[in-house]
Amino acid sequence: MEPVGEHLLRELAPQVLGAVVRRYGDFAAAEDAVQEALLVAATKWPDEGVPDNPRAWLIQVAARRMTDHLRAEIARRRRETAVVMEEPDEPIAPALDGDHEPEQDDTLLLLFMCCHPALTRPSAIALTLRAVGGLTTAEIARAFLVPEVTMAQRISRAKQLIKKSGEGFRIPDQREREDRLETVLHVLYLIFNEGYATSSGSTLHRVDLSNEAIRLARAVQQALPADGEVAGLLALMLLTDARRAARSGPEGELIPLDEQDRALWDRAAIDEGVALLGRAVARGAIGSYQLQAAIAAVHDQASRPEDTDWPQILALYELLLRMSDNPMVTLNHAIAAAMVQGPQKGLELLQPLDEDPRLAGHHRLAAVRAHLFEKAGDYEAAIAHYRAAATKTASVPEKNYLLMKAAKLSLTVRVGT
Amino acid sequence: MKFMLMMNAPRGTGDWSIMNWAPDELKAHIRFMRQFAADLKNEGSFVAAEGLAAPAQARIVRAGKGGAPEVTDGPFAEAKEFLAGYWIVDVETPEQAYAFAARVSAAPGRGGKPMNMPIEVREVMSAPPVDA
Numbered sequence: 001m002e003p004v005g006e007h008l009l010r011e012l013a014p015q016v017l018g019a020v021v022r023r024y025g026d027f028a029a030a031e032d033a034v035q036e037a038l039l040v041a042a043t044k045w046p047d048e049g050v051p052d053n054p055r056a057w058l059i060q061v062a063a064r065r066m067t068d069h070l071r072a073e074i075a076r077r078r079r080e081t082a083v084v085m086e087e088p089d090e091p092i093a094p095a096l097d098g099d100h101e102p103e104q105d106d107t108l109l110l111l112f113m114c115c116h117p118a119l120t121r122p123s124a125i126a127l128t129l130r131a132v133g134g135l136t137t138a139e140i141a142r143a144f145l146v147p148e149v150t151m152a153q154r155i156s157r158a159k160q161l162i163k164k165s166g167e168g169f170r171i172p173d174q175r176e177r178e179d180r181l182e183t184v185l186h187v188l189y190l191i192f193n194e195g196y197a198t199s200s201g202s203t204l205h206r207v208d209l210s211n212e213a214i215r216l217a218r219a220v221q222q223a224l225p226a227d228g229e230v231a232g233l234l235a236l237m238l239l240t241d242a243r244r245a246a247r248s249g250p251e252g253e254l255i256p257l258d259e260q261d262r263a264l265w266d267r268a269a270i271d272e273g274v275a276l277l278g279r280a281v282a283r284g285a286i287g288s289y290q291l292q293a294a295i296a297a298v299h300d301q302a303s304r305p306e307d308t309d310w311p312q313i314l315a316l317y318e319l320l321l322r323m324s325d326n327p328m329v330t331l332n333h334a335i336a337a338a339m340v341q342g343p344q345k346g347l348e349l350l351q352p353l354d355e356d357p358r359l360a361g362h363h364r365l366a367a368v369r370a371h372l373f374e375k376a377g378d379y380e381a382a383i384a385h386y387r388a389a390a391t392k393t394a395s396v397p398e399k400n401y402l403l404m405k406a407a408k409l410s411l412t413v414r415v416g417t
Numbered sequence: 418m419k420f421m422l423m424m425n426a427p428r429g430t431g432d433w434s435i436m437n438w439a440p441d442e443l444k445a446h447i448r449f450m451r452q453f454a455a456d457l458k459n460e461g462s463f464v465a466a467e468g469l470a471a472p473a474q475a476r477i478v479r480a481g482k483g484g485a486p487e488v489t490d491g492p493f494a495e496a497k498e499f500l501a502g503y504w505i506v507d508v509e510t511p512e513q514a515y516a517f518a519a520r521v522s523a524a525p526g527r528g529g530k531p532m533n534m535p536i537e538v539r540e541v542m543s544a545p546p547v548d549a
Contacts, residue, residue: 251448361474387436391471400447407440 005045008054009038014132016058018106024066027113028159029073031131033065034058107132108223111216115183116162123158124187125194130155133212143209144194184220185233185289188213192237196244197395210241221276231280232290238273239296242266254401258305270300291320310339327359331368343376363392367402374405379413382406419464419507419541420514422521424534426472426501438527445525453521457506462517464505472499505541514538 013034020030037058051057114128126144129135135143141151195209217234224230246260277293295316302308317333330353338346350369359365370385386406393399435443457463473491481487504521508514518538523531 251451253447390436391473394470396468400443403435403443404440406436407438407443410437411439 005042005050008050009041010134012055012058013038013134014110015055015106016062017131018110019059020062020066021113022106022109023063024070026066026070027131027162029066029069030062033062033069036065037062107216107219111184111220112177112180113162114158115180115187116165117179117183118161118165119158121187121190123154123161124183125191126151126154127158127162128187128216129191129209129212132216135212181224181227181230185229188217188220189233189236189289191216192240196240210237210244213237214241226283228280228283228285229287229289231276232287232293235273235277235280236289236293236296238269238276239293239300242269242273242300248397252397253404254397256401257299262303265300270297273297274301286319288320288323291316291323295320308339310336314340327353327356328364331359331364335368335371338372338375343372346372347376361392363389363394363398363402366392370402370405374409379409383409383413418509418511418514419505419543420511420538421541422504422506422514422518423537423539424501424503424521425537426499435526442525442527442529445529449524450521453524454504456520457504457517462506462508462513464507466502466504468502469500472501475499511538511540 016037017030017034020034021027024030040061041054041058045051045054110132111128114131115124119127126140129140129143130137137152137155138148140155141148144151191209192213195211195213198209214234214237217230217237221227221230221234242265243257243260245266246262246264247255249255273293274297277290277297280290281294295313298309298312298316314333314336317329317336320329321333330349334346334349337349347369350365350372353359353365366385366389370382370389373379373382373385383406386402386409390399390402390406393402435446438446454463454466457466475491477489479487479489504517506514506517508517515538518536522534522536524534526532
């Protein structure tokens with residue numbers, strides 16, 4: 001099928017699924033029905049042309065499959081009266097579209113469902129990518145480097161858990177929506193990070209998780225245009241993704257922010273992120289995603305590393321520290337403080353982290369320390385900490401980067417064997 | 418036939434003194450390993466490859482009271498040998514697996530000279546033969 005039709009189907013699929021699930025409540029059966037409808041579309045539309053209202057067409061076909069399935073289930077298992085009563089005898093499509101509900105609402109509903117509190121984050125991520133992202137199980141498995149059968153099981157168990165929770169796929173009330181939205185944003189954030197972190201090196205057959213996360217964040221933002229944190233998250237993704245091309249070298253080596261070729265940064269993405277952030281912040285009530293986006297924006301707006309407005313970044317980290325006790329924030333704050341008040345200040349700020357069990361043995365603490373010692377001119381200490389960090393990291397490009405830093409400094413110092 | 422090629426970290430600290438290499442030596446080693454993996458793929462033999470975290474990160478786990486994990490960390494007095502990483506290759510003969518192992522054993526180290534690391538090669542168990 002030609003690309004335009006495929007793209008359309010992919011975009012409509014979650015909306016159709018959301019509508020069918022909202023109507024019938026059986027997630028797994030709805031998925032099957034929608035898959036069948038998509039197959040029919042893929043077969044018929046190239047010959048017959050795309051219908052005037054493709055979404056309604058798909059909903060209608062999927063709904064018919066659902067009623068067929070339900071009739072079979074009823075005949076076999078004596079379902080509750082409620083379902084029998086609800087069984088429609090005319091085409092569903094007009095009624096569902098009759099409310100003129102924004103299409104994004106169904107995508108949002110699906111996202112709320114997939115980010116069910118009973119699920120672990122990895123399960124929520126897998127289910128989200130499958131049901132809302134429309135990725136195949138094989139694609140998701142490849143993206144997370146696990147066997148397909150493992151990923152299929154993960155997704156299947158997630159669906160069972162949701163079903164067992166008896167939630168019934170109703171629209172969550174206002175308070176539930178707020179809680180659930182937080183999970184949705186976190187899941188999207190994790191998907192983005194997974195995509196971004198693994199974007200260096202060979203990615204030939206891996207689906208672009210970062211783009212997927214951005215696409216879904218856009219959908220949420222369009223459905224909830226007044227929400228500052230939703231806009232903040234999308235802005236953060238855009239402002240971070242803008243640097244992707246400069247992040248790794250030709251041999252897959254990691255290139256830190258202050259050494260990146262800024263000509264490779266995506267200016268359009270930066271402009272969009274900054275604009276989005278500006279509008280969000282103007283509405284007041286600034287949250288942590290907006291703050292993180294603001295920090296990324298300050299970095300991205302510096303044409304050279306030496307033009308970076310570090311005092312502004314430091315102020316933003318100070319705000320972020322007040323709303324988060326995440327040790328990574330403390331680490332980043334220490335770096336910013338070092339840039340403004342000197343490396344000794346940064347090193348002082350790191351000391352309390354030695355007592356933090358969440359950071360014990362974490363490579364980043366050693367890496368940041370090494371970096372600050374280097375800036376302070378204490379090369380021997382820097383080398384020792386770079387090497388310590390290298391033995392603690394679980395990332396090969398990171399390990400290579402840290403070893404290389406130690407080796408280069410050693411050369412400068414000539415500390416011998 | 419599938420074989421696992423295992424690279425073990427030296428006994429004791431698990432350190433090949435890679436820590437003390439010059440930047441050029443390190444670069445050459447990294448590049449070599451990257452190329453080896455690419456070659457395996459290009460030659461149609463690659464099944465899997467993983468690097469493992471440093472031996473200092475290793476934990477030995479036994480079932481303790483009531484099946485709860487009993488976790489011990491190092492240093493491990495018996496100076497156990499630790500796996501640094503492995504490749505799994507799909508080849509027609511054991512000799513082909515040995516050839517790959519010899520290639521990776523010659524990874525450059527100090528002064529750009531081949532390290533001649535000992536690589537353990539063992540067949541990965543597979544399905545029984547059809548005529549069994």
